[in-house]
Amino acid sequence: MAVTPRRERNRLATLAEIKATARAQMAERGAAALSLREVARQMGLSSAAIYRYFADRDALVTALIVDAYADLAAALDAAVADHPDAALAQRFLALALAYRAWAVGHPAGYALILGTPIPGYQAPDAITRPAAHRAMARLVEVALAARGEASPPDRAEPSAEPLAVGLSDLPPAARALALAGWGQMHGLVALEIFGHLDALGDDPASLYRREMLAFADRLGVGHPRDRAAVPAPAGAV
Amino acid sequence: MAVTPRRERNRLATLAEIKATARAQMAERGAAALSLREVARQMGLSSAAIYRYFADRDALVTALIVDAYADLAAALDAAVADHPDAALAQRFLALALAYRAWAVGHPAGYALILGTPIPGYQAPDAITRPAAHRAMARLVEVALAARGEASPPDRAEPSAEPLAVGLSDLPPAARALALAGWGQMHGLVALEIFGHLDALGDDPASLYRREMLAFADRLGVGHPRDRAAVPAPAGAV
DNA sequence: TGTACATCAGTGAACGCGCGTTCACTGATGTAC
DNA sequence: TGTACATCAGTGAACGCGCGTTCACTGATGTAC
Numbered sequence: 269m270a271v272t273p274r275r276e277r278n279r280l281a282t283l284a285e286i287k288a289t290a291r292a293q294m295a296e297r298g299a300a301a302l303s304l305r306e307v308a309r310q311m312g313l314s315s316a317a318i319y320r321y322f323a324d325r326d327a328l329v330t331a332l333i334v335d336a337y338a339d340l341a342a343a344l345d346a347a348v349a350d351h352p353d354a355a356l357a358q359r360f361l362a363l364a365l366a367y368r369a370w371a372v373g374h375p376a377g378y379a380l381i382l383g384t385p386i387p388g389y390q391a392p393d394a395i396t397r398p399a400a401h402r403a404m405a406r407l408v409e410v411a412l413a414a415r416g417e418a419s420p421p422d423r424a425e426p427s428a429e430p431l432a433v434g435l436s437d438l439p440p441a442a443r444a445l446a447l448a449g450w451g452q453m454h455g456l457v458a459l460e461i462f463g464h465l466d467a468l469g470d471d472p473a474s475l476y477r478r479e480m481l482a483f484a485d486r487l488g489v490g491h492p493r494d495r496a497a498v499p500a501p502a503g504a505v
Numbered sequence: 506m507a508v509t510p511r512r513e514r515n516r517l518a519t520l521a522e523i524k525a526t527a528r529a530q531m532a533e534r535g536a537a538a539l540s541l542r543e544v545a546r547q548m549g550l551s552s553a554a555i556y557r558y559f560a561d562r563d564a565l566v567t568a569l570i571v572d573a574y575a576d577l578a579a580a581l582d583a584a585v586a587d588h589p590d591a592a593l594a595q596r597f598l599a600l601a602l603a604y605r606a607w608a609v610g611h612p613a614g615y616a617l618i619l620g621t622p623i624p625g626y627q628a629p630d631a632i633t634r635p636a637a638h639r640a641m642a643r644l645v646e647v648a649l650a651a652r653g654e655a656s657p658p659d660r661a662e663p664s665a666e667p668l669a670v671g672l673s674d675l676p677p678a679a680r681a682l683a684l685a686g687w688g689q690m691h692g693l694v695a696l697e698i699f700g701h702l703d704a705l706g707d708d709p710a711s712l713y714r715r716e717m718l719a720f721a722d723r724l725g726v727g728h729p730r731d732r733a734a735v736p737a738p739a740g741a742v
Numbered sequence: 743t744g745t746a747c748a749t750c751a752g753t754g755a756a757c758g759c760g761c762g763t764t765c766a767c768t769g770a771t772g773t774a775c
Numbered sequence: 776t777g778t779a780c781a782t783c784a785g786t787g788a789a790c791g792c793g794c795g796t797t798c799a800c801t802g803a804t805g806t807a808c
Contacts, residue, residue, distance in 0.1 A: 275771065279784080298624035300537040305761060316764080317785050325762065384620035385699060387535035397704065436705045443707065447693075448716050455692020456684075462622060467634065468673045470680065479685050482723075512804065516751080542794060553797080554752050562795065 336377035337399035357484035401434035411446035532613035573614035574636035594721035638671035648683035
């Protein structure tokens with residue numbers, strides 16, 4: 269009965285193809301070099317046809333950003349869903365490894381959402397922010413649990429709906445913890461996928477894993493290191 | 506006697522003005538949007554005149570990259586020069602704080618050297634790599650000292666000449682330590698200057714300081730945490 | 743000190759290019775009766 | 776089942792733009808004698 273009509277299906281397929289082509293192009297030449305005309309050309313469409321699907325270039329970029337966040341969120345959800353009853357440290361580690369795996373597998377997508385902003389493009393926060401929140405939901409849960417500030421929400425259907433609480437709504441201690449973790453994840457991942465570790469002989473994967481294990485150590489509630497480090501030092505530095 | 510002749514001086518001044526104008530433009534519109542014509546326009550030059558100073562656009566970009574690395578290197582050198590006899594942890598902290606300060610003060614420069622690569626631009630490694638090495642020299646020293654692998658070189662004139670040893674020449678343990686530190690520095694700094702912490706109420710400076718203090722803790726030679734964390738865990742994660 | 747010549751910073755016009763976007767249109771797909 | 780009409784995906788030509796780069800040139804600055 270409520271079968272999607274043919275036209276609708278075609279439309280959705282073309283829309284998906286536009287986005288996939290754009291993604292491939294970004295992967296090859298960088299997010300900032302995305303060209304509507306080139307996308308159309310590769311698809312065998314006239315450039316004007318794209319405007320049946322996206323109001324303008326920025327709308328396509330926004331759609332790609334939202335997709336990338338959603339894809340990352342799904343990867344992170346899946347990672348923790350695999351270890352529903354694991355200890356905090358293990359849940360964090362699974363999360364962190366999945367985060368890097370997604371970034372390494374989708375460097376253009378990662379650059380799009382977390383790299384240098386695209387010149388001339390201004391993300392519409394109302395659309396982009398919830399997607400970003402959603403991607404950080406599992407990390408927020410872990411930070412909350414680590415600080416004992418609240419129990420994680422029902423985890424039976426982890427990817428069901430966006431968390432009411434985003435990074436910005438976390439209590440300060442949990443937020444600082446989440447940001448510290450995210451910072452470490454992002455730092456090593458960004459250095460790796462943008463090629464700054466290339467010349468070094470290291471295996472970025474094991475370096476990353478080691479650092480994430482070290483961080484997982486800190487997830488015990490009120491770990492002494494964190495307490496000791498908070499106040500500014502007496503020295504002049 | 507050996508006074509730089511007028512023509513030479515003018516030439517150098519114009520060259521510097523081109524770079525300064527380009528830097529300002531990058532700061533406003535992003536590194537990828539740098540335009541030779543726009544630079545010339547802002548300087549009241551014809552666009553062709555730029556080609557008296559740079560072979561092409563890429564040459565200008567390369568010069569800007571080298572300058573940015575040199576500027577960062579100078580900032581880091583100055584930071585440790587202020588604390589010649591400080592303990593390792595304090596030297597690292599001074600370094601880390603100077604790193605963030607430079608990045609926050611020169612976001613476009615930071616994006617240029619450590620952000621998403623510019624589409625279509627390929628850095629000439631032979632020119633760019635030594636500059637990058639030079640910028641990392643002080644961090645390399647600290648990592649070496651932390652691991653007791655070698656004594657830091659003569660620090661009487663810290664910015665005098667490039668270190669013979671770069672990140673890639675470090676012994677594995679020291680290199681891993683240096684990369685871990687750099688990763689943390691880069692992660693928080695990149696999130697901050699590219700606006701991903703904007704919506705949060707936090708003070709990025711104190712978050713950063715706190716994390717760097719925690720990392721400085723690990724600089725004791727053979728700190729137990731590092732030893733414990735190196736081997737992969739027995740668990741399935 | 744004056745003259746002839748060389749250097750070279752800067753000009754202005756032109757090249758070919760690819761871009762985002764608009765517009766009036768065609769023709770196939772769907773709907774109402 | 777057939778016909779008339781509405782929808783709408785896609786076309787092709789055109790718009791104005793800014794870009795990087797080249798080229799033959801002008802005219803001021805410097806040098807040799």
